[in-house]
Amino acid sequence: MKNKRRAWSVIGICLFLVRSVCFLIGCQGGSQNPSDTTEEAEDTSLQETDTEAPTAGADQTTPDPEQTEEPETEGTPSADQERSEESRRMDMIVWYDIDNGQSTNSRPDNGWYYLYDETPGIITQNGHFRSANPLLGTYDQADPETARQHLYWLRAAGINAILCDLTNYDTLDAHEEGSDIHRYHSGLLRNTRVLLETAKAMKAEGVSEVPKIFVSVRMFGDNRVNLGKVLDEIYVLYSEFPDEIYHLNGSDKPFIDVFIDHVVMNDIVEKNTYPEDERYDMRFTNGNFGPGFATDNTGTTAGIPYDKQTFLFWDPVQLPNKQGFYRSFYTIGADRKPEMMTGWVSLYGGWSSDGSQWDYLTQTYEGMTCFERTTVDVETVMPSALLICRFNYALCWKEQIQEGLGRYHSGHFEPCEELGFTIFDNVTKRLYDLNNWIGKVPAAPTVVGVKNNHLFLDTATYPLEYMLSATDSFTDGEWTYININDGIDYSAYAASGEVWIKTRNTFGESEAVKLTVQDTAEATRVEAATLVDESFDNWTVAELTDHFALDGNFTNDNGSLRGEWIEGRAIRYDNVDLRFYSADITMKAKDRTSAHEEAYKSTIALRLDPAYSIGDLKIYESDNGDGDPTSYLGATGIGLYTYKNTLEVTVHVKEDGRQFGCRSLAYSFTLPNELSFDDFVKITVTDLGDRILVHAEGTLLCTILLSDVGEMSTNMWTGISYRHAEIRDASGATVLTADNCIVPLEGNFAVTERANTFWIDHITVRQHAYEILRGEYTLLEDELGL
CATH class of the missing domain: 2.60.120.560 (Exo-inulinase; domain 1)
Structure with a gap:
């Protein structure tokens, strides 16, 4: 993170302290208003559009003529239930970019592109820019604390698997060591390792529901030799963290996704010459594979046969008779059941009320956001996995408009300074709905550790933000995101001997609690x-x-x-x-x-x-x-x-x-x-x-x-x-x-x-x-x- 701290686990913090400040906790009821965004974030309410959208475009590729039997489906959803992995109805995978930070690249702002000055407007100048400021600042993904915070947020959203985007990764011996491109590729691999190490450490600390992790790599052209080297390098990484690697649809092999060019994929499908590696359960990805390989492109949903070995990504086919909605593509697994689908928080090539070609973050049709509309058929199809695109790709790039045009016209739901948790909350609520989980406000704050005037809270009910105050009115407080590495700084209230605290998450506020600091503190010692x-x-x-x-x-x-x-x-x-x-x-x-x-x-x-x-x-x-x-x-x-x-x-x-x-x-x-x-x-x-x-x-x-x-x-x-x-x-x-x-x-x-x-x-x-x-x-x- 920008303000780097040593990582202190919620459980390990108590073990670190030789002696700690003793807190007495008393409760006072607090209001339970829904969470929206952090203090001073701009107004990001979801707006209904009444502007007529452009006519839907035709499919760009010819459907595969091969037919397949209709897949089996799960049927009617069950009643609302408590959140647990046992009650999960499908895996929820997030597309996660992992190349941010000065240790990986030479982007000018601490390993990031500069913020586009005119955001939230649509970009008008050439070049690469970021479209938002993450709450974590211009973080470095080589930092375990960044990984820990992201893993916590993604757990809170209901996500249980992470796809690390290594689609620009090439084998390490393809470029001279010490060059910028070698630094970039080795950084991608290192950052993925950091995420795996952090996930493993969190599990060892007793944290439940830590997301599993896998990667999407690229085959450049039809270079199978280099792909083989990449697969070897990734397998070394996978082998070090067998319990942290994701397995799709119950496979006994670790999952890997390979990004592949259209022309190469079409040739592979025609000749049945798929790259093979017996160590992996492998699928192949690119945009528009849905309309290209679906057996029927006439309905609201369309299945893709298992023998195409696809993992869907970007397939924006607008329904011609229903403004704001799309054909929902899904792949079929070896068990003849739907295997995976996608959902997008914002979508290039979609319905657009502003002529941007983007179905943007806060645009609604029939009261539904882009993410809600691109997942509208998930309950009906009930795949084994849903891919959520994307977590942290806040990009402006005028020359490549599909990559992003502005704050609202780019793919990100990572909490940021400008939007707070608004988009994150929208994704979380939808994922809970898809699992039929009951969304609950955080429990009353419980202190599990204290260090250097910082409180560490029990996070079992996923609090995302906190507010401190001298009184139960909270008139002097402001909402701040909970940094699970640093804890909550209460030093401004230490002299008075007490502080009021409340938290909130996607579903509302906790009860307010008064914390009283007893004057029995003893010294903590740091050894030479x-x-x-x-x-x-x-x-x-x-x-x-x-x-x-x-x-x-x-x-x-x-x-x-x-x-x-x-x-x-x-x-x-x-x-x-x-x-x-x-x-x-x-x-x-x-x-x-x-x-x-x-x-x-x-x-x-x-x-x-x-x-x-x-x-x-x-x-x-x-x-x-x-x-x-x-x-x-x-x-x-x-x-x-x-x-x-x-x-x-x-x-x-x-x-x-x-x-x-x-x-x-x-x-x-x-x-x-x-x-x-x-x-x-x-x-x-x-x-x-x-x-x-x-x-x-x-x-x-x-x-x-x-x-x-x-x-x-x-x-x-x-x-x-x-x-x-x-x-x-x-x-x-x-x-x-x-x-x-x-x-x-x-x-x-x-x-x-x-x-x-x-x-x-x-x-x-x-x-x-x-x-x-x-x-x-x-x-x-x-x-x-x-």
Whole structure:
């Protein structure tokens, strides 16, 4: 997630705490109004259209002449029932895109396309854009916390299987290692592994109903050799997680889907030369396979024989006599029963009231959304599986309008800032209806864990959002999504000793509950430990992203990590809970600049706000009077700029009148013992909260003393900061003082560069022991061992 946190399971959190705050919970009845969207989301009510839609188009392909017997159907639905896997009437599979984030691709906004400025309107300019901002921010799918949050949401919606879109994946040996395309392909595989690992971990924690997972890959042209390699690589992944892999329709083999070109598929069907792999239960996918292979294209539903081995995707055939509705295609399984169908939250090539060719997210006919109308025949057909398209494909692309044209004209029901849970709720209600499940509001909030002034709730009844308040009126509260990794921050209410809380989900609000904090809290202890010891001898990107966020492409240069402009811009240690630590960074750097041009140096950046993504380091700032005021350091904290035999120490300070409201004050230290960054130098940073010590090869260079805690605000940042800094040399003499400083109380560190090159030979990070009591952090000085 953008604000990265360590993952704490609902069950495991209690085991982590040595002692925790004790809560007494009392209940007071609350209203049960239906959930709609998050606070300040725009009005997204579903609107009935009365505009006449265009005439339905003709089918584009000739139906297969082969006939088949009518499939068996399930008959009349049963009465409403409690939700359970035993009462599930069909599998519900979501099409899930898995290539988001800077660790996988080079898209300009932290691994995402920029938000289209004119959204929610239909795009008018060329290029790729995203059409909405996810509630999780510009997340990275290499992050297990992203996977955990998505798995929770999808469980809440009633989904029990996930199709990971690897349709752009090619075998790893098809492209040169280190290239952007290899990085992309390896990222797809890694992100899928992260999702599987997270699903496995959640099951081990006792979480029920964790969705199963499978992939859709592509056969490029008729290249069966490369397809065979891809299938081998996927099978290795499947074999590591046998209990997490989806099996379609009771098959004893793991399921895999293969995206295939129309011309190739037609040839395969005609000659019966399907690719085969005995390890898998395999089907083949593309758009318009429905009308192409159905035995009868005249009714409201149409079946596709089992011998076509299809897995449907996009088949927008409008019914000519019923505006807003479509022919419902389904495949037939080996048991002669309907095997799968599809439903779309928005549909290109569908009925359109605005001339866009999109049956968009909030467009309704006869009071029904696109998703409700594209699944209208599911109860009648009763397939083994329903494919829901798509979860997280909020895309604008004017040149390829089928991919998306705007916020409402693209395929996504992932909760987002603009629409909240509106589309998600519409999908959830429909899936519950199809299973004849009773939709229930969340149970009264129950606290199952506490950590650092954050509550963790029982999620058995799928609460999606919460509201905190000082009183039972909730006039000071606002709805916020429940982050199951971070928990719910109640620190603003800790001093008063009590807080009111209520939650809501798709079906309404819970009862309101008052939580009382007893004054019996005892300290939680964090032990001293080595967190990272990375030598960079034989690193891979996948290994590095366990601990670091990377901006750009890095190379292995003789056993060191090399970052060179314009690639290899920054590597950040990724630990939002980082405080009271020491880090050894052994590095060298080029001297492409002059002594006081920080904009062109390599830098160790300290106290980066945990909210920064790695891409956010690209913030222009004014630095030390440079003629070029740009830097890749960010806009908070402390910088250690490398240059030949010097290390220049800078402190961010507020300064009105500058474009971003901040600049840096600096003092330059000469390295001891004729050391120079022309060769490797070990810089040791010891961050003890209100003081930071900097050593070079074991010799103290300076101590930075920090004080005067309070709120600071610039054009780029607002938060709690140390507002006064004093830099002392090794003798204890003060060489620089600064006020109005922008130095967060804790934060990550990174090595960055702009128009420079650095090499890192080794990074070691050591945690010092500390205790937490009522949100206060206390360093255990006696155990420092410095």
